[in-house]
Amino acid sequence: MxxxxxxxxxxxxxxxxxxxxxxxxxxxxxxxxxxxxxxxxxxEVLERNIDAMQQTAEAAGLALRPHAKTHKSLEVARLQLAAGAIGLTVATVSEAEVFAEVCDDLFVAYPLWVDDERAQRLRGLLGTSVVTVGVDSVESVRQLAPLAAGGLRVRIEVDSGHHRSGVPAGDAVDVATAASEAGLAVDGVFTFPGHSYSPDARASAAADEQRELGAARDALVAAGVPCPVVSGGSTPSVEYARGDVLTEVRPGVYVFGDAxxxxxxxxxxxxxxxxxxxxxxxxxxxxxxxxxxxxxxxxxxxxxxxxxxxxxxxxxxxxxxxxxxxxxxxxxxxxxxxxxxxxxxxxxxxxxxxxxxxxxxxxxxxxxxxxxx
Amino acid sequence: MxxxxxxxxxxxxxxxxxxxxxxxxxxxxxxxxxxxxxxxxxxEVLERNIDAMQQTAEAAGLALRPHAKTHKSLEVARLQLAAGAIGLTVATVSEAEVFAEVCDDLFVAYPLWVDDERAQRLRGLLGTSVVTVGVDSVESVRQLAPLAAGGLRVRIEVDSGHHRSGVPAGDAVDVATAASEAGLAVDGVFTFPGHSYSPDARASAAADEQRELGAARDALVAAGVPCPVVSGGSTPSVEYARGDVLTEVRPGVYVFGDAxxxxxxxxxxxxxxxxxxxxxxxxxxxxxxxxxxxxxxxxxxxxxxxxxxxxxxxxxxxxxxxxxxxxxxxxxxxxxxxxxxxxxxxxxxxxxxxxxxxxxxxxxxxxxxxxxx
Missing domain, CATH: 2.40.37.20 (D-serine dehydratase-like domain)
Known part of the structure; x- marks a missing residue:
């Protein structure tokens, strides 16, 4: 599209x-x-929420890269970026295409399967923006490899306990090494601690997130793959995120809140x-x-x-x-x-x-x- | 809108x-x-489903007024009407506005609360179509009364066991009488047997539907309010609908099916x-x-x-x-x-x-x- x-x-x-x-x-x-x-x-409440999350992130020494899938709105994205967000997170290439109008640093936090059609669209985006995509397998690395020349960055997805996508922390280095060998710039590791969406699991999910991301980062560095970005965070867990492990957080829902x-x-x-x-x-x-x-x-x-x-x-x-x-x-x-x-x-x-x-x-x-x- | x-x-x-x-x-x-x-x-499957439901309804002596909320598509509505549907069911005034392009007999199967804005839109529809709306209270009758002169018809909603909207069968006559007194044309009674959406409840919900609609019809007729239309049906229950009580059915999902x-x-x-x-x-x-x-x-x-x-x-x-x-x-x-x-x-x-x-x-x-x- x-x-x-x-x-x-x-x-x-x-x-x-x-x-x-x-x-x-x-x-x-x-x-x-x-x-x-x-x-x-x-x-008024929206702007207060945006400012409060920015302050929370900064107080913890974390960059904020809010997930735009929540609001899907350029107006809200502009407010987030004006408040200090370093870029945006999106879930799909078509969301990236929309938000490229207001943001030149986009992270597609998704294990994309890039066929010819989607590769063509990613090439279009790379003409104007820094684009980073999630990857959690060597097979996906192979699909992404032709985009290395265009400057595509990848970030390794780690499963920190939600058991949806992502590799175990111990396997992140295999994917990262394959990506580096394919010429793709690996910018770090990320996870979505979705198991934080449960009563009384917010703090423990945040602890899982930090432990697994820390382990993945250490493995990458030990293997000679630099890991400047350690990205986590969700609205339920972000209050527990610590800047000694993570470097950025990606909450989405906080802008509006919900039941x-x-x-x-x-x-x-x-x-x-x-x-x-x-x-x-x-x-x-x-x-x-x-x-x-x-x-x-x-x-x-x-x-x-x-x-x-x-x-x-x-x-x-x-x-x-x-x-x-x-x-x-x-x-x-x-x-x-x-x-x-x-x-x-x-x-x-x-x-x-x-x-x-x-x-x-x-x-x-x-x-x-x-x-x- | x-x-x-x-x-x-x-x-x-x-x-x-x-x-x-x-x-x-x-x-x-x-x-x-x-x-x-x-x-x-x-x-091919879609057209087969449309034909099969038309035949099922006709074999039971029932008119078919499919619910367009399922497909929301003029193309599918055209196929249904061409196969023999007598009109369409919709859930909202804005759906009626869309389907008025292909159908001049529309039933809004919903307990509308008609404020000035919606009254104006219903007047617009009445210029080109027969429009019938659901009603289940004397308060709603009062709101609808100004539209009597424009030819608005009403149909009394009966609660046959789903316990969402609708009056008990015994109270249908009060609403029907109030509508008649307000000059609104009462065309009959209807229900949505939503409790048919449960394993092993399809036949029993259909029996509830027919019993309650029959009771409501009999009460209206006894009170001197003609009741030409007795309308029920949903995809799970329609197979059990009988033409000796009902006169029409309103299934929606049958066109596509789902899990x-x-x-x-x-x-x-x-x-x-x-x-x-x-x-x-x-x-x-x-x-x-x-x-x-x-x-x-x-x-x-x-x-x-x-x-x-x-x-x-x-x-x-x-x-x-x-x-x-x-x-x-x-x-x-x-x-x-x-x-x-x-x-x-x-x-x-x-x-x-x-x-x-x-x-x-x-x-x-x-x-x-x-x-x-």
């Missing part, structure tokens, strides 16, 4: 103009009465910057029904989640069921027509369902929505 | 052109090597018309990792599902974990670079994540993607 096809610039502009034109003056509770459901950003982070204790309700504004459309003796379902919130639900999202202003309410356009809520009552703010369980998937993020009096595009390739 | 803003016509056309231009001749395994992940349709229907026994693997084409990007001793995650498949997972989707050609494989761009698979092994077909758990959410559906040599737009309002 080329940059322009991801952005659909003309259509998006037309859409935004039409959306504004449709609701120029209707007001409701003091704000433009945009139809529900829609995704709303509290800019998962709220329930994990990594975000307070006051730090939630994104909500889905919904209307009570049904009221029954034991429940109300909202017009926000899985097609706007996403269907994520961890085994430990209390429900399918939370109501920001009614923390005792429970979203007991979610259909595509219905959220069933208990522990809360209000007349039909009442608007409420829903905190989605997993904000990254919520943003990816939206074309735009609504602020007080404007909108930001979700520039990389659907950028999966 | 106005029709044009839902469709984003110019941008979509630009996107499709670019997508075609980017990959005009690269071939892989005999097909255009479109980058993975992407959503693919088997048109939920496969595991419920409502769809066979041979009836699966939509898959997400994914690539093996990671291979480890106990698992492989695919590049299709929740941002293309959706995160739906019922408590009874065996995993986060299925592999169509490898029925013993289990998708044990799903991240935004990773599916972790056990019980299956293949080299990196291998392409596989993933059957999503809930196809309605998968389609809503895609801009286009890929066929053998072309694409169909997901015209109503994101049409949530």
């Amino acid at each position: 080329a940059i322009s096809s991801v952005r659909g610039t003309v259509g998006q502009v037309v859409r935004r103009r039409l959306a504004r034109h449709d609701h120029p003056s209707v007001r409701h509770h003091g704000e433009v009465s945009r139809p529900t459901p829609h995704v709303r950003i509290d800019r 998962q982070q709220w329930e994990l204790g990594a975000t307070t309700p006051e730090q939630v910057a994104l909500t889905v504004v919904a209307t009570v459309v049904g009221r029954y003796p034991d429940r109300v029904v909202l017009d926000a379902g899985s097609k706007v919130l996403g269907a994520d639900r961890s085994s430990w989640a209390t429900g399918h999202g939370r109501l920001l202003d009614h923390p005792d309410a429970v979203i007991t069921a979610l259909s595509e356009h219905h959220a069933t809520v208990t522990g809360f009552d209000a007349p039909r027509g009442t608007r409420v703010r829903v905190v989605p369980n997993h904000v990254c998937n919520t943003v990816n369902l939206a074309d735009e993020l609504v602020l007080g009096d404007g909108t930001w595009r979700v520039d990389a929505r659907g950028a999966n390739t | 106005a029709i044009s803003s839902v469709r984003g016509t110019v941008g979509q056309v630009v996107r499709r052109r670019l997508a075609r231009h980017d990959h005009p001749s690269v071939r892989h395994h005999g097909e255009v090597s479109r980058p993975t992940p992407h959503v693919r349709i088997d048109r 939920q229907q496969w595991e419920l026994g409502a769809t066979t693997p041979e009836q699966v018309a939509l898959t997400v084409v994914a690539t093996v990007v990671g291979r480890y001793p106990d698992r492989v990792v695919l590049d299709a995650g929740s941002k293309v498949l959706g995160a739906d997972r019922s408590s009874w599902a065996t995993g986060h989707g299925r592999l169509l050609d490898h029925p013993d494989a289990v998708i044990t974990a799903l991240s935004e761009h990773h599916a972790t698979v056990t019980g299956f092994d293949a080299p990196r670079g291998t392409r596989v077909r993933v059957v999503p758990n809930h196809v309605c959410n998968t389609v809503n994540l895609a801009d286009e559906l890929v066929l053998g040599d072309g694409t169909w737009r997901v015209d109503a993607r994101g049409a949530n309002t």
Whole structure:
């Protein structure tokens, strides 16, 4: 997918103009009465979150390379970079193509399988940006080798306990050596401690991350492969990251927060910057029904989640069921027509369902929505 | 959201052109090597599913009003209408605005809360189409009353056991009477037997549906409110629907099938018309990792599902974990670079994540993607 096809610039502009034109003056509770459901950003909270994470990282002696998959928005990326982020993390080549507009140092934190099509797109990116990609096998190194001449950098992915992708720390040196021999610049090691997304596992996952990354780094250095970057971090674990092992962190969700982070204790309700504004459309003796379902919130639900999202202003309410356009809520009552703010369980998937993020009096595009390739 | 803003016509056309231009001749395994992940349709299977459901409905003496929320595509709607569907079901006013292009008989099967903004849009639709909306309270009747003069029809929603929206059958007459008194044309009763989405509950949910709808119809008729339409049906329950109580059915998922229907026994693997084409990007001793995650498949997972989707050609494989761009698979092994077909758990959410559906040599737009309002 080329940059322009991801952005659909003309259509998006037309859409935004039409959306504004449709609701120029209707007001409701003091704000433009945009139809529900829609995704709303509290800019003040967002900017506070961005500044706070930058300070947390700097206080620990860590560089911050936020993951842009959460917001998928050039506007938010600009704020992160202005606050001091050294570059951006992305999950796909098409996200990299979008964010190359505002950032010339991009890390694709993913074990890419680079076929001819994707190689061509990476070459395009290398013309304007420093591009680093994740790699966790000798087979993938071989696929990447033709891009060495273009300056592609690679970073070795280590499995620190999440058991998704990545090699055991002891095997990182094999991949790194193969990459060096293929002429690829190895810039270091990274991991995603995804097992930090569990109650009471935040600190232990951070400890796993540091131990395994440290071991991988030491093995690389012992084998004569320099390892300047040791990259970890996720929103639940970043508070425990230490600069004596890691050199950078890559949290994503912190910009907006979500119900998962709220329930994990990594975000307070006051730090939630994104909500889905919904209307009570049904009221029954034991429940109300909202017009926000899985097609706007996403269907994520961890085994430990209390429900399918939370109501920001009614923390005792429970979203007991979610259909595509219905959220069933208990522990809360209000007349039909009442608007409420829903905190989605997993904000990254919520943003990816939206074309735009609504602020007080404007909108930001979700520039990389659907950028999966 | 106005029709044009839902469709984003110019941008979509630009996107499709670019997508075609980017990959005009690269071939892989005999097909255009479109980058993975992407959503693919088997048109032959799709058309067979459409014809089979039409025949099932007709054999039972039922009209078919398929739910368009599943496919969100004008092309698929055209096929359904050509096969004999009497109209379409939609979930939102913005979906109705999209499908008004191909259908002049639209049922919004949702307990709409109609504020000024939505009333204006319904008036626009009433200029070209027969429009019926769901209603399940006297309060909602009051909101809808100003649209009576424009010809808006209402259908009373009955709760047949799913306990989401709808009134108990015994209360349907109160809502119907209020609607009639407000000058709204009541065309009948409907329910969504969502509790049919459970192993071994398909037949019993269908029995609940018919019993409760029959009771509601009888109460309306006894109160002097004609009830020509008795509407039910969902893909898991439709096989049990009987024409002696119901007059129409509204299944949606049957057009494509999905892993939920496969595991419920409502769809066979041979009836699966939509898959997400994914690539093996990671291979480890106990698992492989695919590049299709929740941002293309959706995160739906019922408590009874065996995993986060299925592999169509490898029925013993289990998708044990799903991240935004990773599916972790056990019980299956293949080299990196291998392409596989993933059957999503809930196809309605998968389609809503895609801009286009890929066929053998072309694409169909997901015209109503994101049409949530």
